[in-house]
Amino acid sequence: MIRFWPILALVACAILPWTPGLPSFWVSLLNYIGISSILVVGLVVLTGIGGMTSFAQASFMGFGAYASAILSTRYGVSPWLGLPAAIVVAAVGAATIGAVTLRLRGYYLALGTMAVSVSLYFLVANLDFFGRNDGLSSIPPLMLGDYRLTDGRVYLTLVWAMLVAVVVATNNLLDSRLGRAIRALRGGALAAASFGVNTTRTRMLAFVYAAVLAAIAGWLYAHLQRSVNPTPFGLNASIEYLLMAVLGGAGHVGGAVLGALLVTVINDLLQDFLPKLLGQRGNYETIVFGMILLGVLQFAREGLWPHVFRGRVQRREIASAPPLNRRARPVGGSAILAVDHLEKRFGGLVAVNDLSFAVGVGEIVGLIGPNGAGKSTSFNLITGVASPSAGTVALFGQPITGLPPPAIARHGVARSFQHVKLVPGMSVIENVAIGAHLRGQAGALAAICRRDRAEEAQIFAEAARQLDRVGLGQLADRPADSLALGQQRVVEIARAMCLDPVLLLLDEPAAGLRHAEKAELAALLRRLRDEGMSILLVEHDMEFVMGLVDRLVVMDFGIKLAEGPAEQIRRDPAVIEAYLGIA
Amino acid sequence: MDSTIAAILVQDGIVNGAIYALLALSLVLVFAVTRVVFVPQGEFVAYGALTYAALDTGTLPGSLWLLAGLGAAAFLAGLAQRRPIFGLALSSLVLPAAIIATSWLLVPSKPGILANALLSLAIVTPIAPYIYRIGFQPLAEASVLVLLIAAVAVHLALMGLGLVFFGPEGSRASAFSAASVSVGDFSLSGQALWILGLTGALMIGLYGFFGFTLLGRALRATAVNRLGARLVGIGTAQSGSIAFTLAGAIGALSGILVVPLTTVYYDSGFVIGLKGFTAAIIAGMASYPGAVLAAVLVGVLESFSSFWASAFKEVIVFTAIIPVLLWRSLRHAAIEDDDE
Structure with a gap:
């Protein structure tokens, strides 16, 4: 009907x-x-x-x-x-x-x-x-x-x-x-x-x-x-x-x-x-x-x-569709992201000073540091939200320094946000489908004439697959803003996965999550790594980071303080001093 | 065109530009403090002009009843917002009553230019904070877009009310002074001198207010960071109300200055206000000196285009905004995020 x-x-x-009597x-x-x-x-x-x-x-x-x-x-x-x-x-x-x-x-x-x-x-x-x-x-x-x-x-x-x-x-x-x-x-x-x-x-x-x-x-x-x-x-x-x-x-x-x-x-x-x-x-x-x-x-x-007219929640039918094209996967062993002598000045303030580190294929790297250490600024420099004053960011050796966010996305870099950014009026699965924007081609005219249905079916099949993968498949048709904060963070990861990324950048993914949710998130990220995904995460939560990452980069006052495996960082005197002060 | 005509046109342009500069200043001020694009600015120009013109002929202006009505509405809105009743009654009921009483006593005796001008300011200015309380304070946390639509709504309502209280006929007042000053070949009318002098004085006054008084600094603090200002005890509502009061007074004064030069109708204000906007936009809605400079340019452009192609003067003035926006577009990176 x-x-x-x-x-x-x-x-x-x-x-x-032609109603009779219509004046x-x-x-x-x-x-x-x-x-x-x-x-x-x-x-x-x-x-x-x-x-x-x-x-x-x-x-x-x-x-x-x-x-x-x-x-x-x-x-x-x-x-x-x-x-x-x-x-x-x-x-x-x-x-x-x-x-x-x-x-x-x-x-x-x-x-x-x-x-x-x-x-x-x-x-x-x-x-x-x-x-x-x-x-x-x-x-x-x-x-x-x-x-x-x-x-x-x-x-x-x-x-x-x-x-x-x-x-x-x-x-x-x-x-x-x-x-x-x-x-x-x-x-x-x-x-x-x-x-x-x-x-x-x-x-x-x-x-x-x-x-x-x-x-x-x-x-x-x-x-x-x-x-x-x-x-x-x-x-x-x-x-x-x-x-x-x-x-x-x-x-x-x-x-x-x-x-x-x-x-x-x-x-x-x-x-x-x-x-x-x-x-x-x-x-x-x-x-x-x-x-x-x-x-x-x-x-x-x-x-x-x-x-x-009170809107009803409409269930979106997910038809089985051929999978979307995937980009070539990087081979193991090489560095995927290389940050080299990165620097950002705001007037006289040096927020990031001479920062260099790399993320290898299939590796989880954590970027940590006390408040004001320059983590978020570094994250913005890598994702194209801000452009660096000096230094380079390279992906597979190709420079991506200062490119705007859409161009960086096109290189296969997907991200999540510290303050969750989902579109409030849209359903969870539609939000996730935005992640696959670059994997479709249909234009406005095709959309108006419904010539985009085959592609749309593919996009939504992919979105549903990623939602199932993160364990939120049953919430697909709920309005995105009706979910708990922890769930919204996970939806952001599903959206990022829809880009078919080679590198995942996560900005404080564990913030606001309960203990059990953190454990689930860590398990999910490990699973992604084992499938070959490379992940860089900025995080505050030490407990979460320590058990998860392969390597840590510690920042303080805009400079790199230490770098290495979690166990080694835990014992590093400079890191202890930055976090706890001098005893 | 010879140099005499050019000189006259430039003079005309600067005089008009001075008015636009005042309006542009208050638009930038209101936008910075409240994020409201103050579309109804033009209505205050028309109200000020028509009020002064009525006083000039020794009749009680219709805006008195508008003042009383909006005061009563602001009183009710204030009650709904749970403001302290004593101060509320004082500012929105007693004040209009006092202004009406003063006007009723003074006006029939035609008290003179200065008293008329002050009385016009007293009648029109309080309307602005009433409007803020009724229309904008409940929306203080809304987006710029919502506030803009609200401003258009207020413009619509005030323009209609202007028709009710002033009628459809236009008015013109006699000049402040019949004197004129001759410098070499061309002469400067007394009215032009008044406009330039008062505009200059007001700008210096505003500069002092924002630079050296606590209240002015509080407004600047609100403009820079609303939340931060609130945390150190500067009320957003109070700042908004003050910004609107200043804008209302500036609008009314512009109207008083303009009405001896040209016939003003209830709906003339909008186009005058929009020229202030043009200047404010050219200045990026942010810079005060930039807005003044742009306003003078708009005034000169207007006077030259009314000489060469008078039918198209508005077309030329408002189309001038396009190249400026283009230049700004090319200079700035695309805005990815929302404006708040």
Whole structure:
């Protein structure tokens, strides 16, 4: 039943407009609700899921509307061809704005689009090409053969069928390799980057996708209204769409439709009621909308959707699939990671000073030291989070110094985080699947058309295998944030294993674990080593480290204090002094 | 274009730029202390301008009732946040009442420019901390994105309220002084001198406040490290409230300075505020001297583009942001993590 909802919805789109007694006023309102919903679905992907916001969505709608209007009115192009034109124009516009803002912090996109939106409004309102403030009229209607789509009821079918298609496409996109990357942007951008996700490109994908949906909405609007002018594409309209997304539930595709419905209806009621109350005409509804928006942010930040429709935990079926390609395994005996004279200065402070050590294939090396010894900084230098002031890091003799995290992931280095970084809204197995990001190729279009299913099955089979391997297979469908901290740390290891790494870097994996959990973790790491994995771990917990590692590197005040087997380190006078002070 | 026109344009640009500089300063200040992108800054400009214009004609401004209403709302919000009732009543009920009473007594006698300006500041400024208490304090721990959307919500509500309390007609006030100073070929109007003088004085005042007073240093501490500031006893809510009060006062003052130059409508503030933002963005939302310099550039760019292509002046000013963002993009590495 749930699987076939799009077909049922399409049938409803065709029949319901012909309900006897449906007032034409409602037909027109429902047309606008459908058009707004299409735009707001894009905003949900961008803002609620991707964690960015744009105040140019109405402008992108205008791109679509004006592109099709100009082509069909002035050049006699078929209005149907206006749709691809609308999409291309909006996508190019979004890509341009995105290129200059998406590498910067989040509020630059918001403020940049705000300025662009005002700028475009005045541009269109002052150029003859766009018909200035009056806009363009007598736009030809859409045609089916010789039939003109001018009846609001017929148009209603078109609008809502498009909305169904957009919702299906969006759900498909979100449930894909790139979709998981978009969902990881909010709260887990660094983690995603550490598994090879190009976060700037992922942000761009979400932004362009949202703009394309806005353009589709604009195209529908132009040929429904049959005239366009700058006002409905201004900044205030963009703000109203944002209100729809936030009120309905910015994290849910369904929230877009709910929000568009509520805001459109409330807007209509207020525009009737408020001028009567206040005795003059004006945009008084903005007061109420401002207050609603503020109230939602304070009391129901997730919007209304989660309160109306409680999501159920969905079980993901894991089909058996051929295994993903694996990278060549290193042969034993050689050094896999070589850190050579590494140095990091913060102003006058030398956090890491002349650090050199190596990790051999199939070896567990522990990096230990008192607080402030420079362990975490060294870890950040190796994983590409920070770049060293001097020295080199090499993998199989190949330098990887200063490479960004995605590039380091591509070399087969996987990591975990001291402060667990799982995407809260996603299930455990989806989080683990992010680890396999680099082992798939499917792009956005393939995802939207569901041409990525074979690859997805492989990715999830691998994720399930790694979850079973760490002993958390039964928790696969639980939301990641519902797990205990210790379990979340283990999920991070499963995610790291999904990269098919040659080297595993673990940042304090035993922190916050109970005694029995530590023993299990140690057993797991030994098992991985015996299968040929090389592991470097930064750790505080001496008891955990002593029984596990092959070799220890001890740091204090940024320099290497000692290196050797655990037993030897335990007796080293310099190490004892650093940890216990001089007796 | 000859040098006289150019000189006039530069002068115009610097005068407007001074206003944008004030706004940019307060935007940077509010963002640093509270992480709020203060979109409603422009509404304070409009409120200040329209309040002053009403006082200038000897009528009671509508913002008085807005002040009383928002004060009452802030009182209720404060009760919900369990603040001590005495101080709360004093700041959000007694203060507006006192301001209304003073205005009622003073205004009919047209007390003069200075009294009108001070009264306008007194009426408009408290609205900002009320807004902070109602809208932003409950969200203090939210992400920058949520705070930004809240700021847009407040902008929307305040703009609508501006329409209710000031009406759709624009207003203009008489200049502070009719005098003008001639230097060689061109003359400087009295209003321009007032704007430049007051802006300069205010900047020096702010510099002293942040550099040498305990309160100013507390605000800077909050801006650098919120948690650390709280641990040493600087209240986040208090800092936020002070930052908003300063921003409200700066906004209102900008409005008072601008309304003798141009007709201001209830919704004019937003575009003026957005030019302050343009300057603040050019300065990276962080540097105070950078923001002032950028604001003057924005003002000069605006005055030259209104001479050459007046219909496209806003287009040119707001598009100028794109190359700046591009330059920043190319200079900075991609941000991998979230902004908090």
